[in-house]
Each structure stands twice: as structure tokens, then as C-alpha cells.
Amino acid sequence: MNLDDPRAQRSRARLRTTILELAAVKDPAAITMSEVAKRAGVNRATVYQHFPDVNALLTDAMEEAMTHVARAAALCPLDARRDDAPQPLNALFRHIADSATLYRRMLGTQGCALFAARMRERLTAELAASFREGRRPAGFNDVRAEVHAAYLAGALMGVIATWVTDESPAPAEETALAFWRLFRH
Template sequence: MNPDDPRARRTRARLKQAVLALVAEREAGAITMAAVARRAEVNRATVYLHYPDVDALVAAAMEDAVAELARAAALCPLDAPPDRAPEPLVGLFEHVAANAALYARMLGPHGSARFTAGMRARLTAELAAGFAEGRRPDGCAAVPAETHAAYLAGALVGVIAHWVARDRPEPPAEIASAFWALFRGGSVPVA
């Protein structure tokens, strides 16, 4: 099958929409390929033709969102003051807040390990690329760029997972400021 065929692209788009709708309703681990096929109104064999399992389909469906997160993280000016989060970081948390139920399911205890690992890897790659261009905070030159990027990506994924799992999470600007203060080594404002 040619992945660039317009019919294949339309089918993959329908499958992605179907799985995201299902993830919004129930835990990712409870979703079957048959349920995705029914929701997308395609044959179950068609689903397997495009994706080997639900985890791969969910990861593909969330790819655009993860790319947006990674771009926002990479755009943060690392020399911004520790008491004010950069706009791209605030935007990142606003994006997560707008899709909180989906992120809570995907990063939760019954979510997708493949999605979580992919999100962390994408964030690491984007941050490492920025660090390779010399965009690193002062005092971090002794730490390899890839290690520094992996550390930040893991911290960001952890904070996002914790934040969306709470009943009444802080507003996006507040959690972005808290994360930024921790990242920059400042103190976190107490509310």
C-alpha cells in the first residue's frame, strides 16, 4: 500500500479521529482494534493494514499534539528570568489544558507507555537540537546536551502527567511559572 495514496491518508485520518474519540471516553488499554474499526466505519482488517496495534494508532493520532508541545518547549528562551515563564511554555500548558482529559488518559496509570515514551523522546530531540545551537542556560556546559535535554523532557512529562491527573489543577500560566522557576533554579511562588 502506498502511504501517500489519498485514500490511505483519509483512512488513517478517520482511524486517528476514531481512536481519539474512544480515548476521550475510556482508558486506552480498554480500546480494541474492533472498536476503532466500528467507530471509523471500516473493516477491522483495514485498521491492521495501517497500524499494528492500538498503542501505535494512539501514538500516531497524538503525533501532531506532541509535535506542538516539542516545538513550544524548544522555543523557550532559556535566558528568561526565573520569576516569569516564557510565552511558549505558557502556550504549551494552555494546549495541554485544552486537551486535559486526553492527556490525563494517555499519561495516566492505564494510558499508553508508547505514547509517553514517544512524547519524552520527541521533547528530548527538540530540546537537544536547541542545545546544540548553543541555547543552554548558564552553568550547564559541563552536562552533555543530550543528557540535559532528556532530564528536562522527563521533568516536563512528569509535571504534565501530575498536573492533568489532579481534580482542580492550577491554571496553565501558574503551572508554567512553577515549572520555569524549578527549571531556572529559582524558588516556586507559594499560592
């Protein structure tokens, strides 16, 4: 299959849209490839040509969200005051709040393990790259940049997962500030 073919691109886009629509209203573990195919208006073989399973399709569809989260985390200015969360971090938590149902389904206890792993990997890679470019907090030169990045990525993923699964979550800005204070500590 040629992924540059416009027909393949349209099919993949339709499948991504469909899986996100389904995941917003239904537990991803309960979604079948047949259901995706039917709702997307393609045959099941077409779905399998592009994706081996629902988790791979869902993770691919969430790629833009993962990129958004990773870039926002890497863009936080290191000189922001402890009591003033940086704008990229506030924007990140507002983005997650706007799609809370989807993130809850993806990161909750019944969520998609592949998505969580890929998001953590993406966060780690973005943060490590940022650290190598000189955007690393002072005082951590005795720790490898990749280990430091993995630590922060895990912490951010934990805060996001806890926040979106909370029955009465704090406002986005309050959660961003709490994370920033922990990060700056």
C-alpha cells in the same frame, strides 16, 4: 500499501480521528481495534494494514500533540525572568489544559506507555537540537547536551503528568510558572 495514496491517507486520517474521539471518553486500554474499525466505518483488516495495535494508532494520532509540546518547550527563551514564564511555556500548558482529559488518559497511571515514551523521546530530541543550536542555559557545558535534554524532558513530562492527573489542578499559567521557576533554579 502506498502511504502516498489518497485513499490510504483518508483512511489513516479517519482512524486517527476515531481513536482520539474514543480515547477522550474511554480508557485507551479498553479500546479494541474492532471498535475503532466499526466507529471509523472501515473493516478491521484496514485498521491492521495501517497500525499493528491500538497503542500504535493512538501514539500516531497524538503525534501532532507531541510535536506541539516539544516545539513549545524548545522555544522558551533562556533570558526570561525567573518570575515570568515564557509565552511558549504558557501556551504549552494552555494547550494541555484544553485537552486535559486526553492527556490524563495518555499520561496517567493507566495511560499509554508507548505515547509517554515517544513524547519523552520527542521532547529530548527537540531540546537537544535546540541546545546544539546554542539555545542551552549557561553553566551546563560539563554535561552532554543529550543528557541535559533528557533530564529536562523527564522533568517536564513529570510535571505535566502530575498536573493533568491532579483532582483540582492549578491554572495553566500557574503551573507553567512553577515549572519555569524550577527550570531556572
